[in-house]
Amino acid sequence: xxxxxxxxxxxxxxxxxxxxxxxxxxxxxxxxxxxxxxxxxxxxxxxxxxxxxxxxxxxxxxxxxxxxxxxxxxxxxxxxxxxxxxxxxxxxxxxxxxxxxxxxxxxxxxxxxxxxxxxxxxxxxxxxxxxxxxxxxxxxxxxxxxxxxxxxxxxxxxxxxxxxxxxxxxxxxxxxxxxxxxxxxxxxxxxxxxxxxxxxxxxxxxxxxxxxxxxxxxxxxxxxxxxxxxxxxxxxxxxxxxxxxxxxxxxxxxxxxxxxxxxxxxxxxxxxxxxxxxxxxxxxxxxxxxxxxxxxxxxxxxxxxxxxxxxxxxxxxxxxxxxxxxxxxxxxxxxxxxxxxxxxxxxxxxxxxxxxxxxxxxxxxxxxxxxxxxxxxxxxxxxxxxxxxxxxxxxxxxxxxxxxxxxxxxxxxxxxxxxxxxxxxxxxxxxxxxxxxxxxxxxxxxxxxxxxxxxxxxxxxxxxxxxxxxxxxxxxxxxxxxxxxxxxxxxxxxxxxxxxxxxxxxxxxxxxxxxxxxxxxxxxxxx
Amino acid sequence: xxxxxxxxxxxxxxxxxxxxxxxxxxxxxxxxxxxxxxxxxxxxxxxxxxxxxxxxxxxxxxxxxxxxxxxxxxxxxxxxxxxxxxxxxxxxxxxxxxxxx
Numbered sequence: 001x002x003x004x005x006x007x008x009x010x011x012x013x014x015x016x017x018x019x020x021x022x023x024x025x026x027x028x029x030x031x032x033x034x035x036x037x038x039x040x041x042x043x044x045x046x047x048x049x050x051x052x053x054x055x056x057x058x059x060x061x062x063x064x065x066x067x068x069x070x071x072x073x074x075x076x077x078x079x080x081x082x083x084x085x086x087x088x089x090x091x092x093x094x095x096x097x098x099x100x101x102x103x104x105x106x107x108x109x110x111x112x113x114x115x116x117x118x119x120x121x122x123x124x125x126x127x128x129x130x131x132x133x134x135x136x137x138x139x140x141x142x143x144x145x146x147x148x149x150x151x152x153x154x155x156x157x158x159x160x161x162x163x164x165x166x167x168x169x170x171x172x173x174x175x176x177x178x179x180x181x182x183x184x185x186x187x188x189x190x191x192x193x194x195x196x197x198x199x200x201x202x203x204x205x206x207x208x209x210x211x212x213x214x215x216x217x218x219x220x221x222x223x224x225x226x227x228x229x230x231x232x233x234x235x236x237x238x239x240x241x242x243x244x245x246x247x248x249x250x251x252x253x254x255x256x257x258x259x260x261x262x263x264x265x266x267x268x269x270x271x272x273x274x275x276x277x278x279x280x281x282x283x284x285x286x287x288x289x290x291x292x293x294x295x296x297x298x299x300x301x302x303x304x305x306x307x308x309x310x311x312x313x314x315x316x317x318x319x320x321x322x323x324x325x326x327x328x329x330x331x332x333x334x335x336x337x338x339x340x341x342x343x344x345x346x347x348x349x350x351x352x353x354x355x356x357x358x359x360x361x362x363x364x365x366x367x368x369x370x371x372x373x374x375x376x377x378x379x380x381x382x383x384x385x386x387x388x389x390x391x392x393x394x395x396x397x398x399x400x401x402x403x404x405x406x407x408x409x410x411x412x413x414x415x416x417x418x419x420x421x422x423x424x425x426x427x428x429x430x431x432x433x434x435x436x437x438x439x440x441x442x443x444x445x446x447x448x449x450x451x452x453x454x455x456x457x458x459x460x461x462x463x464x465x466x467x468x469x470x471x472x473x474x475x476x477x478x479x480x481x482x483x484x485x486x487x488x489x490x491x492x493x494x495x496x497x498x499x500x501x502x503x504x505x506x507x508x509x510x511x512x513x514x515x516x517x518x519x520x521x522x523x524x525x526x527x
Numbered sequence: 528x529x530x531x532x533x534x535x536x537x538x539x540x541x542x543x544x545x546x547x548x549x550x551x552x553x554x555x556x557x558x559x560x561x562x563x564x565x566x567x568x569x570x571x572x573x574x575x576x577x578x579x580x581x582x583x584x585x586x587x588x589x590x591x592x593x594x595x596x597x598x599x600x601x602x603x604x605x606x607x608x609x610x611x612x613x614x615x616x617x618x619x620x621x622x623x624x625x626x627x628x
Contacts (some may be wrong), residue, residue: 153568207554207622213619213620214619214620214621217619224621224623225619225621225622225625226581226582226618226619227581227582228579228580230579230580230581231579231580231581234579234587235583235584236585238586238587238590239586241590242586242590268621269621269625271584272582272584272625273625273626274585274597275626276582277586308551328540344554350592369619454624455620455624456623456624489622494624494625
């Protein structure tokens with residue numbers, strides 16, 4: 001028989017280790033049926049500040065085995081305090097921006113009501129300035145003269161286990177979406193502060209299970225979903241069969257084809273999950289109809305890179321280096337990236353310095369290029385045709401992904417990351433509705449699951465953090481009958497699929513931009 | 528029957544699996560009776576895991592057990608429950624997150 005009950009009765013009150021004290025929520029995590037989202041009214045109300053309402057939101061700690069695989073200590077270091085301060089000193093030296101962000105905040109309050117997690121949880125420590133203050137007060141204590149001499153009078157505080165526990169909680173209630181930084185008159189990037197805090201915590205043995213387990217999975221198997229090359233091949237073959245059944249045409253999903261013109265790099269969720277796979281079918285149909293030779297690669301079967309979420313440059317580089325192996329093997333001319341928010345930020349903003357320059361790729365094309373830009377260009381040149389009437393049952397709106405909106409660009413013009421996905425949706429559908437302007441483009445709200453927080457450990461936070469976007473969506477749902485939330489991010493897709501039903505909206509409302517392309521594309525013979 | 532289930536409901540020793548074990552894990556997952564159709568899903572997951580050492584996409588499951596698309600769902604059988612009943616190990620956080628549940 002299962003020994004579950006047997007061990008349960010013998011259990012004695014557990015004495016927590018220091019590490020467990022840091023990782024244990026001050027109030028217990030809520031069960032899924034105890035989480036009650038706000039009612040959808042269509043308006044986003046700024047709440048009255050509460051204390052500690054989000055204190056129960058802490059992700060599970062990463063176990064020692066996987067911490068050590070990433071080169072981090074397997075337990076809280078005995079000298080954790082000194083090691084944390086030394087690491088903070090290193091980061092202040094290495095990232096001058098971090099030093100500037102520590103010094104220039106004037107507490108003007110512009111950011112206070114801009115964070116989706118503050119609006120959703122009402123917890124004052126989720127105001128960006130208060131979150132940053134958790135870091136800043138430690139900085140003052142050890143790195144400023146007034147803090148060293150005057151201590152608390154100068155807003156300086158020693159890093160102790162209790163404060164470390166607050167770090168673990170509130171720096172995992174920031175999805176690094178950078179909405180606050182848009183409104184900061186000084187441009188302070190709280191995401192970078194969160195990344196630094198997570199990097200310091202990993203360095204002393206306090207790591208988050210979800211992000212760190214996934215990075216281990218990428219190193220060991222090749223992608224976040226843990227699909228080895230053999231499983232990936234079988235999956236693509238099976239999906240190819242489905243595609244042939246649907247279209248009556250042999251539309252390919254090639255893998256590891258040496259010499260293909262285009263190497264397509266996409267989040268592994270596109271191979272595995274729904275609605276992600278619908279966009280994958282879209283990419284395949286576009287390449288098929290344009291007559292382009294292309295391939296996925298089992299070496300680079302993951303566009304995502306959680307090294308960014310934990311603020312660890314070494315991990316980010318190691319994950320990205322898989323792409324170098326793929327380019328050397330496939331020898332493509334072009335590199336195209338699928339629908340994934342943080343992956344596009346990394347591809348656009350960091351790949352070149354992490355693993356570039358891509359000298360072997362054709363300089364006549366962007367290195368890399370976003371799939372939306374690629375497809376829209378084919379449409380504009382008439383190389384593929386989209387029949388909008390096939391989507392006449394759909395009234396879409398577009399949710400800008402934070403890392404695309406505020407961490408990257410697309411195309412040749414400023415703001416291309418906003419116009420290109422919208423133009424592609426409009427090329428696929430006769431109707432299009434925009435959500436409230438305070439919630440789109442550079443002011444977009446995070447889906448509530450970005451930045452390494454897309455784990456069920458943080459379900460309550462995810463439900464509450466999605467609230468501002470859900471309100472904006474419900475407004476156009478009510479006023480214009482919008483029935484499709486178009487997305488270009490694997491995390492957004494998974495987050496909304498799970499969260500929409502909690503708000504009483506059907507999960508099928510969420511889908512990819514290339515899902516719309518896939519249903520509109522004309523697969524007839526080319527003229 | 529001699530077998531252990533861990534805190535999350537996964538069978539600890541894969542070798543200890545048989546259909547009686549499956550029925551006990553199913554009860555642990557809140558499924559009182561495993562129908563033949565459910566057992567087909569569970570057997571397929573075991574054989575897929577043996578061949579590919581990976582979690583199958585749900586369309587592949589349905590196709591192979593001759594059920595309509597999107598057959599693995601809350602009404603029929605939750606995919607993660609089916610995986611646990613099949614006595615297979617923790618597939619990892621990302622698989623759990625991306626299973627439509």
